[in-house]
Amino acid sequence: MTFRHYLELMKLRIGVMIALTAVMGYVAVADEVSVVQMAVLALAMLLGSAASSVFNHFYDRDIDRLMTRTARRPLASGAAQKPVMVLWFAGLLLALGLGLSSWAFNMVVSLHLFLGAFVYAVVYTVWLKRRTWLNIVIGGAAGSFAVLAGAAAVDPSIWLLPLLLAVTLFLWTPSHFWSLAILLKEDYAQAGIPMLPVLVGEKRTADAILINSVLLVGSALLPWMLGELGWIYGAGSSLLGAWFLWLNWRLCRNPSRPLARKNFFASMLYLVGLFFAVLADVNWA
Known part of the structure; x- marks a missing residue:
């Protein structure tokens, strides 16, 4: 395989x-x-995420061959003569991430890094992805551990605000991924993966996205409502939430692929916007 x-x-x-x-x-x-x-924190988390992603490529190489989007991935396409060897690469990445986070910060950061990688690689990829539409709902917890790790890098005893942000990350994943799943419905059906649009269609999936996004936007307001963050975050979160819900509403009225694509990219902008709202609030509120 190449670099x-x-x-x-x-x-x-x-x-x-x-x-x-x-x-x-x-x-x-x-x-x-x-x-x-x-x-250093970003690098450690990147290594942990990369480790679980390598394992995901290895475990899913059979179904990746069945989907147009993933058929050209290295392990699915046969670029590796001995796919099992990439597990050593995954193990090395995870060891580096755990070692770096433990050395630079503390064991709590390392624990959250490990749990995030475990949820994505094992809970989502192995246990849930091929069995239930709840795969991405439960698997979304993988991202939540990252925000907990970031807070623990400062002080492991601070828990309320990181927990609220982790809940927001947990609820963000279904709205983000179900929009993508609408675009890839045929691929998932071909591979026999029970993603929500395959089971219930685009319209009911769009309705589920809107319901989930209402919970997401509500959870994102909790740090402001409970006094953990100030008015700058509250204003930013409210504006971002209103915009995101409007896009979700449009998708519900017209569950088309162009709008699903807009929803997918908008979810990433929403998350980045929340980050900048946090950054602005803690510096200037």
Whole structure:
């Protein structure tokens, strides 16, 4: 395999989002922000995410061959003569992430990193993905551990605000992924994966996205409502939430692929917007 193949196995786009959520948890509780600490935290979380992604490529290589979107992935396409060898690569990445987080921060950060990787690699990929439409709902907990790790890097005893942000991350995943699943409905059906649009169709999936997003936006307001964050975060979260719910409502009225694609990318902008709202609030509120 080539260097590019190894990069593809690591799913760096997912890793960057995981690292961003960890930094959000760090920024939310830090009295003084250290760029060096944030960089080390982001790298550790990126390594942990990459480890679970490599395992995901290995375990799912059979169904990846059945889907147009994933058929050209390194292990699905046969680029690796001995796919099992990539498990050593996954183990190395995880060991590096755990070692770095333990050395630079504390064991609580390492525990959250491990749990996030375990939920994605084992709970989601092995136990749930091929069995139930709840796969992405429960599997969404993988991202929640990143924000808890970020807060624990500052002080493991601070729990309320990180927990509220973790709930928001948990509820963000279904709205994000079900929009993508509408776009990939035929692929998932071909591979026999029980994603929600395959089971109930686009219209009911769009309704489920809206219901979930109402819970998501409500949970994102809790840090402001409970006084953990100030008015800047409250205003930013409210505006972002109103915009995101409006897009969800449009998808419900017209569950088309173009609107599902807009919802998918909008969910990422919503999460990034929340991060900047946290950053602005802790610095200027």
